[in-house]
Amino acid sequence: MLLNDQENYDAHFQMMKMLRIGTHNGTFHADEVLACALLKILPKYKESEIVRTRDPAVLDTCDIVVDVGGEFNAEKNRFDHHQKSFTHTMNSLDPKYKYQIKLSSAGLVYFHFGKEILSVLEDKQVTDPLVETLYEKVYEKFIQEIDGIDNGVETHDTEGRYTINTNFSSRIGNFNPAWNEESDDADQMKRFEKAMVQADSEFRDKVHFYAKSWWPARKIVADALEKRFQVHPSGQVLEFTQGGVPWKEHLLTLEKEQDIEGQLYYVIYADQSGKWRVQCVPISTSTFQNRLSLPEAWRGVRDEELSKLSEIPGCIFVHASGFIGGNQTREGVLQMVDVALKQQKKE
Structure with a gap:
């Protein structure tokens, strides 16, 4: 050198x-x-x-x-x-x-x-x-x-439940040695x-x-929000062409950005088996409370019993907490949405 x-x-x-x-x-x-x-x-x-x-x-x-x-x-x-x-x-x-x-x-x-x-x-x-x-x-x-x-x-000002x-x-x-090791x-x-x-x-x-x-899910949610009146005349329902989209946080953010906070109640989508789901929009991402849960009478009921109770063919289930339900078809899940939305007028 x-x-x-x-x-x-x-x-x-x-x-x-x-x-x-x-x-x-x-x-x-x-x-x-x-x-x-x-x-x-x-x-x-x-x-x-x-x-x-x-x-x-x-x-x-x-x-x-x-x-x-x-x-x-x-x-x-x-x-x-x-x-x-x-x-x-x-x-x-x-x-x-x-x-x-x-x-x-x-x-x-x-x-x-x-x-x-x-x-x-x-x-x-x-x-x-x-x-x-x-x-x-x-x-x-x-x-x-x-x-x-x-x-x-x-995390809480009072003692948590668990x-x-x-x-x-x-x-x-847990990678540390135990006290007696x-x-x-x-x-x-x-x-x-x-x-x-x-x-x-x-x-x-x-x-x-x-x-x-x-991050890529944000565009999917934004597109669904833009088309919401094509899904249901109320404009209170989003539809995704596939399940599993992480939509909650994006929806709440986009609502705020567009000054339509609290106006969406349900999301519908086809699951992996081709059956349809309706899921409630939560009050926030940090709570299990919904803006409008599925009807109380449906909760915990399944299949033919649920179809008879709701007078909607093809019902599969509604979760006991009322946050999600299923139907065999898109038409059937939209009928479930119609009935569920009518709760607003009764409350």
């Missing part, structure tokens, strides 16, 4: 040097496991070494530190959230985001690197509108839960690495769903 190439050589060597991601040792949690997994999606950190320690001198040698060290300084790549002064949320760091749950190390890494990570996974420019859409949706539906659990934020013990944080926590540093590192693989897989699954399934 020529002497005047030394500067280029030094820069190349620095780029090839293995970077170090620092986090704490001992029992690990979902937030730092996911934070590390997220960073390793980025080309810069893909081959990085995970250093698990609480020794400040060792952490000082790391290129980026998450969930330990008592410092949040994005410019220095320090992302801890345990210090008393830390109160940051997505909203406080950028007011255009509404989310006000205090961030964990996963949330911090996602806030600062999330769009870059998503652009890598989706092979898009960071400025692509899809990246921004995914960035907010994946936070809302995945990262926010981790932030809330890690910071002890309850607890959920199969969430992402629980699944990652022997485990040395090497074993804990292996467990941490397995947990990262799980975290990486679940994160990618979420991104894949929202990019490849959820």
Whole structure:
């Protein structure tokens, strides 16, 4: 190598040097496991070494530190959230985001690197509108839960009817050794690495769903909304040409955008067997309450008995909660809709 190439050589060597991601040792949690997994999606950190320690001198040698060290300084790549002064949320760091749950190390890494990570996974420019859409949706539906659990934020102001013990944080926590299992540093590192693989897989699954399934469904729902008066004269029924479309959230959003909130009551579609379903539009995406449930007298009744009761041929069932029903034909399911809509006038 020529002497005047030394500067280029030094820069190349620095780029090839293995970077170090620092986090704490001992029992690990979902937030730092996911934070590390997220960073390793980025080309810069893909081959990085995970250093698990609480020794400040060792952490000082790391290129980026998450969930330990008592410092949040994005410019220095320090992302801890345990210090008393830390109160940051997505909203406080950028007011255009509404989310006000205090961030964990996963949330911090996602806030600062999330769009870059998503652009890598989706092979898009960071400025692509899809990246921004995914960035907010994946936070809302995945990262926010981790932030809330890690910071002890309850989902309800009062005691819930039951607890959920199969969430992402629980699944990652289960990789830790049990209290009565022997485990040395090497074993804990292996467990941490397995947990990262799980975290990486679940994160990618979420991104894949929202990019490849959820987002394309918006156009299908928008088209159905535009054609709703062709389905039923009331304009209160949507029809999809296939089942399984994730329509609820898109419908509520589109209603709001078009200033027709609360005007849709039912969705009809053919299932995989060619039979027809009618499903109620919920009050919101976070509740099991419907805007207008199917008639109470039909609930829990099936087949010929239901057909006789409703005076509609071809009935298959109505769920006991009244949120969904079925008929052999499109004509039959529309008759069920007609009767169900008449409930509005009686209430």
